[in-house]
Amino acid sequence: MLTDIFAYRYLDSPIWDSFDENARRLLVQGFRIVAEQLFPYYDANGNEKSEARAIWGGLNKKLAMELGLKDLSSPIYGYYSDWNGNKHWVSGSWPKITVCENFVLAEYDGSVTADQFVKERLSFIELAFRQREEKLSELNASLDKRVQQAELEAKMKPARGLRLPGSPGDALRAWNQNQNEMFRASCNELNERFRRSRVKLHYHNGFIQISEDEAVLRQIEQPFWNLVGDPMWQSVDHDMKEAIDLRDSGGRDPALFAAKALESAIKIISDVKGWTRGTEKGAANYIDNLRAKANGEFINGWERENLVEFFSKVRNPFGHGAGSDPIPELSVPQTDWAIEFCMIWTKSLIRRL
Structure with missing residues (x-):
């Protein structure tokens, strides 16, 4: 399945002529917004969240396909470790977030132009924002139905012990509104990061454009x-x-x-x-x-x-x-x-x- 990405839309429109500190900061900041605000990978106990694993795995597959790669970076690791004077081979699989992080935050080695390097990595950030926006659209479209379901279930359940004030429908609406406000704040932050990096880009409705x-x-x-x-x-x-x-x-x-x-x-x-x-x-x-x-x-x-x-x-x-x-x-x-x-x-x- 084809996926529209920033790197291809602006393939013939040069933006970066070198990989400078502003570009490096922008990639780090963009990735952190995705990892910390849009799709946190670990729960409060430091355990991998199954839903997040699926999301990050999907982002890896989508962008890797468009860039002609199997994965954005190596999904496995392996190295020799000394133990009691003997060498032992240690290997395993990287978490999906690490596969993406190692790609987006890779050091620039000059093997491709700086323009291509930054655009491909901004494509990851664009896809992540687009996916979150699509999920919010689904939540918004189904809100009325979910409110009705929650209020119906509340009426059918017998009252036991203390009951918190307010209806479950109001709580669901408030939660949904908060999700939208948090995403808008993330969008505003990304656009401010673009401005501070002195690059004339803007994210809106699933796309980064000039x-x-x-x-x-x-x-x-x-x-x-x-x-x-x-x-x-x-x-x-x-x-x-x-x-x-x-x-x-x-x-x-x-x-x-x-x-x-x-x-x-x-x-x-x-x-x-x-x-x-x-x-x-x-x-x-x-x-x-x-x-x-x-x-x-x-x-x-x-x-x-x-x-x-x-x-x-x-x-x-x-x-x-x-x-x-x-x-x-x-x-x-x-x-x-x-x-x-x-x-x-x-x-x-x-x-x-």
Whole structure:
């Protein structure tokens, strides 16, 4: 099974020209966040947790497959030890966390470029964050069902001894909220580590991507990623990530994917509000649904014109064959503008719901 990793997405986009102290610190810090905050490997008594063993083993297998390795580092060890003047061979298997740690924190020996070395190891951190985020999405999606089950079980059990105040459902909601808050704190820490390492990267919704402008990141990108992290906006999130990757790697038509993300957001809002009639032919018709007086004018006239103009002048030329006309192409500044335009509009529309 193919796994999308940071190292491949940015294979042709150099970031590190040397392995310096900032890069070394970043890898250590990123690994410690994973090991200490996302997936602690040992319990309070120092024993290996079976669930953690499976998680770390899975991370090892996923990344090793993408890098063309059997394991990220040797899963076994062996050495001679002196005992009573005799040499004895000692061998065993490394814990799964150690197999990963020996890879991520390996000393740089110059056998590959510094850029490849760091990217491959950041790919591990990206995969770990993505896995934790996917697990949280599952927990969030099943929360109502788990609350109902817990409250039903509490009612069926006979009361014995002292009972703590509060319902089991409230306790479960509080625990679930705490899990989400802890993960957001880990994401914020990782992004701050990127900033302090003076590398223009940002983690959001399962992916590490390049973010060039700190002001744009703070005011536009981060609020956007926070909003579309909800499963409801999955298609928006997916297409915008594709736009960013294409822009950063010099791929074709990143603005088209940004426009697709915005169009998806408009369609989802129209559907959720019950305004979709089923006769819409394109983005303009869905925009009209948002503008309609009967629907409370979700957007006003000048906003409608602004959106329609964007799809007409920017999206449509890339969404249809050029024929005998020149192939449309946006400059780098124009591409950045188009992506930011779509992020700003998507953010604004979602916040109005």
